[in-house]
Amino acid sequence: MSGRVQGEPTKVAVIGLGSMGFGMAESLLRAGFAVSGCDVADPARERLRSAGGTPATTPREVADGASIVVSVVVNAAQTEQVLFGKAGAIETMQPGSVFISSATMSPADAERLAARAEEKDVLFLDAPISGGAKRAAAGELTIMASGEPEAFERSEAVLTALAQKVYRLGDKPGVGASVKMINQLLAGVHIAAACEAIALASKLGLDLSTVYEVITASAGNSWMFENRMPHVLEGDYRPLSSVEIFVKDLGIIQDMARSERYPAPIAAAALQMYLAASGAGMGKDDDSSVARIYAQLSGATLPELKN
Incomplete structure (x- = not known):
């Protein structure tokens, strides 16, 4: 689907x-959209x-x-700031x-921010993403979205340009956020388990490259x-996704589970390992x-750290 309407490129802000x-x-x-973008970092703007x-x-x-307007910030507080703060969108x-x-x-x-946007007659699509930087650049993300049908209709071409899979999960914001948190529970636990396994392999004196190939x-x-x-x-720990992301996300999982009186002990154990890494200066x-x-x-x- 093209990023043009009546011959003129549709403007999308990131x-x-x-x-x-x-x-x-x-x-x-x-995809042919007229793209503007903002970021606090000068190099990011120049790159665009x-x-x-x-x-x-x-x-x-x-x-x-x-x-x-596509907002790709870290959390709810940043989303609220870029939308409703000083010089907000x-x-x-x-x-x-x-x-x-x-x-x-x-x-x-997500529900709270959507309600505030609705007061200004702005449609809010709760659309968290998954896939990593490479898939983002390839337009092959997974988008877990919920919101009014009109919001989906008006942003269909944008969603198609961004994602390989767009899941319409409901007509109310908040459903997309819920599904993303289930994904984050699994992702955070899987990373912690992988790290536990590879470090144990090292402790046992195994060749880590061979272990990786076998597993x-x-x-x-x-x-x-x-x-x-x-x-x-x-030995390369440059942040593609930082420790602090899972301190945040698994913390949200714990809050959600507590409010539902739901036990989440495996996610809680994984959270402790991210907290330990953050406390050790690796956040x-x-x-x-x-x-x-x-x-x-x-x-x-483990293999020596790269500089």
């Missing part, structure tokens, strides 16, 4: 030009300019004239335009083991750093 947001902006440019987009310095500026968004919220947040926060061809494999353990083997490092905590606790030896 707020947050990190690894995910920039990849999404690239996919939208490739080089790719053919139009950089802006504030959400208010970037949203001016945009039919769709809501100030220039036109009635009937769509705000696509891709941050991971609690269902209650990825066996029933014990997981997407997270296959994706994250090369970071450990290479901004890649989430595979949990393996380093296991190594420190056990005396296992």
